[in-house]
Amino acid sequence: MDLTADFFSLFELPKSFRLNLSELDSRYRDVQAQVHPDRFAHGSELERRLSMQWATRANEAYQTLKKPLERAKYLLELAGHDLQAESNTAMPADFLIEQMEWREAVAEARTGGDHHELEHLHQRLAGDLRGRYDELGELLDECHDYPLATDRVRRLMFLEKLLHEIDDALASLDD
């Protein structure tokens, strides 16, 4: 095992999108309990540096694997599919139109201070996302259809951003 091992191997977890999150939690904690800088506060300089590198790596791995979108992107990267390079291709028009409609609805609810409507939009979008992640799990873990999965991930990137904007709008109404 070394610092360049992939995130799944670091926690000795199978390289799959469907992941047992509580298992991830407990392995992350097990690893941190061993490598965290607090274990080496009185250690040598080298031990302190190594421990910082390992703990940093464990945090990065945990953050990446915890969130489904990041996990999917990471799996694609491991499979040699560079999202960056493929993100130049335009999204299909119907998807973009749908996006614009969502955005208009959010903007309207926001300016109108409509808390209820924003909550509703959040629920709807969150439900939509769940379905899409189920599909993504199939594409990645069973079909191994990486090109199609890449397309789905790119869509999800838009949608997660949108969800974020709804939450921001809700937060701004709260203050």
Added chain:
Amino acid sequence: MALFQIAEPGESAAPHEHKLAVGIDLGTTNSLVATVRSGLAVCLNDDQGRPLLPSVVRYHADGSYEAGYDAQKQQALDPKNTIVSVKRFMGRGLKDIAHLESMPYDFIEAPGMVKLKTITGIKSPVEVSADILKNLKLRAEAALGGELVGAVITVPAYFDDAQRQATKDAARLAGLNVLRLLNEPTAAAIAYGLDNAAEGVYAVYDLGGGTFDISILKLTKGVFEVLATGGDSALGGDDFDHRIFCWVIEQARLQPLSPEDARLLMMRCREAKEFLTLNPEAPITARLNSGELVDVKLDVASFAEITQTLISKTLQPVKKALRDAGLRVDDVKGVVMVGGATRMPQVQKAVGDFFRQEPLTNLDPDKVVALGAATQANLLAGNKTGKDDWLLLDVIPLSLGLETMGGLVEKVIPRNSTIPTARAQEFTTYKDGQTAMAIQVVQGEREMVADCRSLARFELRGIPPMVAGAPRIRVTFQVDADGLLSVTAREQTSGTEASITVKPSYGLSDDEIAEMLKASMTHAKDDAMTRALREAQVEAERMIEATEAALAEDPHLLSAAETEKIKATIAKLRETVAGDNRRLINIAMDDLGYETQEFAHRRMDQSIKRALAGRSVDELQALTPHGEEK
């Protein structure tokens, strides 16, 4: 053995000996030092039995100073040379400091951080804080009868990089080995959580004299995980005093006050504030230098009214922290109150109303941070007794980013990331043949560079001339477990790597610290050289001890030849420790560091494997002496 000859009486370098470590709460108003004795965290009192040390330092013409109650008593007589609430100036420039006009000091603008002109000379807030820390260090050493191996120093969770770095510099200047900078609310959570075997989500609301912090933590068996933190590093009990001060000036129609009168009146306002905690009405009387008599009465209702905006100002960060943690009010199982200013009934009521539950006030809000810090210091020093072991996962309070085109901030590490953390970002040139690039590092949540705090500005030179857009410059941010940042930049396409690492600009260099130490030594019996030698010896002893413990624990990770080599290097280091040549000690330490590098890697590897597989030690012994494939 050489090791024992140089040990001070009362101190021993023997492996399983209890190591003297303390936790220090370096507060805006009050500071404390605590330690773990016979398994129990206790505050160490001064010779008059008082645990608190007012964070006040008075400088005299002869270069001497006093810290604590004596200095506090004199503050109205000698306001210019008596520095109170110096924590508000740590890592701060002149323009960052609120209510400058009601402070009596002669400020001097200096790069990165203000300085104060006193009768002793120009003092940076770092030096003033170091003088407070020295006082506590002496107190601890007297009480414990030996040299400290290290200290955990607490900082407000919402302190930014500049404020943290300044705090660490102050501790080093005071001659303390900083085991860790620990966030104050996290320290409180440790003290509370371990005492109450608490499980679940807790909020720690910490309103001190000059800072406000809110942290949301998840406590599960043996793990303290900070989910989000927020606050205001310039909001505290002092601001309540200031509100009363302004109210009195208005009520009594006072003309602008002299520094002495202002300080006197401010003290009266603070007394009134504290009096109102248990009483319905507080008299405020002061005979000013001008001969004028101030005599007004403030009642609870008016007090609540003039300070209401301050309290709602604390609730904004609370909401934000909850949101960042992805939680709602109902998810919070308990609210721990910390800091003297949480004694105010209107604060308790507002917090209780917000969280829809009675806040927990059964802890001493003055001591809880120091006690938690002591508990953590004990763990970090290696004094754990096996069963009491826990893991602390803390976060960075503010986002870190870089300036991009048009003065915009590109976030590199978002706030509330678990530390230690690192993130790399790639940049390129925008002109053909460009060989240098300016990099500006900022901290804060706003989108424009101008609205964030600038931490460092440096230039990356030696980029090989290429067409615009061809170079790939990788800028890496590393935040360590103290929440401190270092930045490395490197050009990657060319074989020649231009790489630099910067500590943000306001931090003191080792040389500056050594210089300041030397300067301060002219007033002490100690001499800087002896001190540096002693420090090297202690460090070397620590290293020997750690290496020997590792050898005893994991002999199977080394071949016989490797073990011999390490033992020989230890023996050499031991020889130098017995002598008085600091340079030789440092060289021998470097040698040992080099010889044990591979060993350290193998040990780290092994512990991770063990953690994951839960395999028994016996099985691991079967591994080959050369460890596993890398």
